[in-house]
Amino acid sequence: MKDNYNLFVNAEYAENGISVSIENRNSFRVSNIDMTVIYNENVITTHIGGIEHDSIWHSGDVADEDGAFNSVGYYEGQEMCITPALYDHNKGIYHGEPHHALVWNDYTPNDEKIRIFNYTFPQKGITVGLQFLAKGPRVMFAGHSFTGLWDSAYYYFRELAKMGGWNAQIAYSYWGGTGISHYAGLVEGCEERSAQCDKVFAANERYDFCVFAGNSDEAVSTYSGKVGATDYSMRDSMLNGAKILSGKTADKHARMILWVPQAYRYGFFYDMGVKPWHEGKQGDPYHGENALYILTLTNKQMTEANMDWYTKLADQTGALLAPVAAVYRCILENNISEVDPYIVPGEECGDNGHQNNLGNYIAACVLYKLIFRESPVGLGIPQSHSFGTAGGGITLRQAELIQNAVDKII
Numbered sequence: 001m002k003d004n005y006n007l008f009v010n011a012e013y014a015e016n017g018i019s020v021s022i023e024n025r026n027s028f029r030v031s032n033i034d035m036t037v038i039y040n041e042n043v044i045t046t047h048i049g050g051i052e053h054d055s056i057w058h059s060g061d062v063a064d065e066d067g068a069f070n071s072v073g074y075y076e077g078q079e080m081c082i083t084p085a086l087y088d089h090n091k092g093i094y095h096g097e098p099h100h101a102l103v104w105n106d107y108t109p110n111d112e113k114i115r116i117f118n119y120t121f122p123q124k125g126i127t128v129g130l131q132f133l134a135k136g137p138r139v140m141f142a143g144h145s146f147t148g149l150w151d152s153a154y155y156y157f158r159e160l161a162k163m164g165g166w167n168a169q170i171a172y173s174y175w176g177g178t179g180i181s182h183y184a185g186l187v188e189g190c191e192e193r194s195a196q197c198d199k200v201f202a203a204n205e206r207y208d209f210c211v212f213a214g215n216s217d218e219a220v221s222t223y224s225g226k227v228g229a230t231d232y233s234m235r236d237s238m239l240n241g242a243k244i245l246s247g248k249t250a251d252k253h254a255r256m257i258l259w260v261p262q263a264y265r266y267g268f269f270y271d272m273g274v275k276p277w278h279e280g281k282q283g284d285p286y287h288g289e290n291a292l293y294i295l296t297l298t299n300k301q302m303t304e305a306n307m308d309w310y311t312k313l314a315d316q317t318g319a320l321l322a323p324v325a326a327v328y329r330c331i332l333e334n335n336i337s338e339v340d341p342y343i344v345p346g347e348e349c350g351d352n353g354h355q356n357n358l359g360n361y362i363a364a365c366v367l368y369k370l371i372f373r374e375s376p377v378g379l380g381i382p383q384s385h386s387f388g389t390a391g392g393g394i395t396l397r398q399a400e401l402i403q404n405a406v407d408k409i410i
Contacts, residue, residue, distance in 0.1 A: 005030070005134065005165065007051075009119040011037065011126045017044070019059045020128055024051040027371055028137030028208035031066040036129040053208070069138060069169040070203040074196045075101055076175050092388030094150075101148035101174035102385055103155045106167075113167050134166050137208035137371055140254070141172035142183045142197050142245075146261045147213045148174045149349060150386035151357045156364035159382030164372055171207075173200045179215030180258075181234060184241030201248055209371060210249040211322065213259035214238065216353060217268065219309040220302060225270030227283045227296055239313060246317040256319040257370065259363070260310045262328040263302035264353040265342045269293045275353045277345065303329040322370055323409060324363045330405045331362065339398045340391075347390035356391025357384060358398060365406040377403045 006025040011018055018037050024030050031050035036043065049063035057063065073080040075098050082104060086096040094102060113135070119128045141147065141154050148154070154172050161168035173183070175193045185194035201210075218238055222229040242258070249256040266276035269286070276286060276295055286293040297305065303325045314321045331339050341359035343350040355362075365376040380399070387393035 004117060004119075005115060007130060009128050009130070011119070011121055011124065011128050013124065013126075014059075017042075018126060021056050021058050022048070022051060022130075023056045024053060026053055026136070027373055028053050029066075029206075030132065030136055032135075033130055033132040036131075038127045038129070039125055067205060069135075070171065071106075071169060072171045072200055072203040073101070073103055074173050074199060077192055077196065080172075080174070087385055088388070092384065092386060092393075094385055099386075100145065100150060100176075101152045101154070101172070102150055103152055103158070103170070103172065104385055106158065108162070108167070115165075135169060136166060138169045138204065138206065138254075139171075139371070140200055140204075140207045140210040140252075141170065141174075141213075142178075142200065142211065143172065143174055143213040143259070144178045144215065145176045145349065145354055146216055147259065147360075147363065149354060149356075149360065150389050151360055151382070151384050153360040153363035153367070156360050156382050157367050160364055160368045160376065160379050161372070163379045164368070164374065166372070171200050171203055173197045177215060179218040179234075179238070180212055180241040180245065181218065181237040182215070182241075183212060184244040186237050186241050186244075198248075201252060204252070207249075207252045207254035209257050209320075210245070210252065210254045211257040211259055211367070212242075212245055213261055214306075214310070216261050216264070220268055220297060220305050222270070225296070227294060235309060238309075239316065242313045242317050242319070246319065256317060257322050257367070258310050258314050258317075258319045259322045260306050260325040262325050262341070262353075262355065262359065263297075263299045263306065264351075265299060265332070266352055267295050267299050268297040268302045270296050275351050277352060299332060300329065320370060322363075322366050324366050326409050327362050327366055327402075327405050328359070330409055331402070335401045335405070339401050343390040350390060356389070357386065357394060358391050358402070361394055361399065362402050362406070365402055366410065369406055369410050375403070375407050377407055379403065 008023040011020045033048040035046045049065045051057040087094045115134050116131045158168045173196045178193050182190045182193045183197040218234050223231045223233045264275045280295045284295045341355050343354045368376045381394045
C-alpha cells in the first residue's frame with residue numbers, strides 16, 4: 001500500500017478557481033471521498049461519490065454514491081452464520097455446523113479506517129486534502145472445498161487486505177464439488193448451486209471482482225479415461241459457463257477472476273473418487289483394496305493442463321487469472337518439507353488433494369497480489385480460528401516462503 005493509497009492529485013488555477021484532477025491507479029473503485037482545497041485563504045469542500053479503477057476524476061465530474069455492501073455468505077443451500085460461542089479457543093476448533101468456509105465477522109469499526117492525507121503545491125499556493133474510508137475492493141467469491149475449508153481463503157484475503165490498509169468487502173457462495181459449469185447453471189440436477197450463486201450476484205448492485213473457481217478435475221477429465229487422452233469431457237461446458245458468468249460479472253460492473261485449482265499432490269486418476277497416495281510416473285499402476293488404478297496425470301502434468309486451459313478461458317473471456325495451481329507446484333518443488341499445503345488421509349477431508357490452512361493462505365496471497373498489484377511479502381498472518389485442524393497454525397517462516405513463492409510466480 002502506497003502512502004497515498006495509489007491516488008495521485010494535480011491542481012491548477014482555472015478561470016473560476018481551482019481545477020483538480022485525481023487519478024485512481026488502483027484496480028478497484030475508490031468511493032466516498034471528501035476533498036478540501038485551500039488556496040489564497042479560500043477553503044472549498046467537495047464530496048466525490050467515487051473514482052473508477054485506473055481512471056481520472058476531474059473537477060465538475062459527477063459520480064454516483066455507492067450503496068451499503070451486503071456481506072452475504074452461503075453454504076450449500078443455507079446462509080452461513082458463525083456463532084462465536086461455538087468456538088473452542090483452547091483447541092482451535094469451531095464446533096458449529098457447518099464448520100467449513102469460515103469467514104468470521106469483521107468487528108473493526110469503520111471510523112478506524114478513515115484515511116486523511118494532503119497534497120501540497122507550494123509554488124502554486126494550493127493544498128488538496130483527501131479523506132475517505134478505505135473501503136474496497138468489493139469481491140464476490142464462488143467456490144468449493146478447494147477454496148473454503150475452515151479458515152477460508154476468502155477470510156484470509158480480507159484479513160491480508162486489512163494489513164495492506166484496505167477494508168475488503170466480500171460475499172461468497174460455497175458448495176463442495178461445484179465448478180464453473182455448475183455455477184453457470186449448465187449441469188442438470190445442480191440448479192440449486194447456480195441459484196445460490198445468483199443470490200450472491202443479486203446481493204449487491206456492484207462488485208469490483210467476481211472470482212470463480214473451477215472444480216478440481218473439471219479441466220482434465222476425458223471421456224475415455226486413457227493415459228494421454230485429450231477427449232476432454234467438460235471443457236466445452238466450462239467455456240460456455242465462463243462466458244455466462246462473464247456476462248453476469250459485467251452486469252455488476254466487475255471484472256472476472258478465474259481461480260486455477262491446485263493439482264492433487266500425487267497426480268490424477270481418471271476415477272476422481274480416489275486420489276493417488278504416492279508419487280509415480282504417468283501410466284503406473286496403483287493397487288487399491290478392491291481395484292486397480294492407472295496414474296493418468298502426474299502432479300506436474302495436472303498443474304500444466306489446468307494452467308494451460310484456464311489461460312485459454314481467460315483469453316476468451318477477458319478474465320484475470322489467479323494461478324493458485326502454479327504456486328502450489330512451486331511450493332511442492334522447493335519447500336514441501338516446510339510448507340505442506342495438503343491434508344493427508346486420516347485427517348478430516350484428507351485425501352492428498354484438499355488443502356489445509358497453508359493452502360488457503362497461498363490462495364489469499366495470490367489474490368492479494370493480483371487485486372492490489374502489490375507484493376504480499378511483509379504481510380502478517382491472519383488470526384486462525386481452526387489451528388486445531390489439519391496443518392495447524394501458520395508460522396512466520398511458512399508465511400515468508402509462501403509470500404516469496406507468490407512473488408516469484410505472479
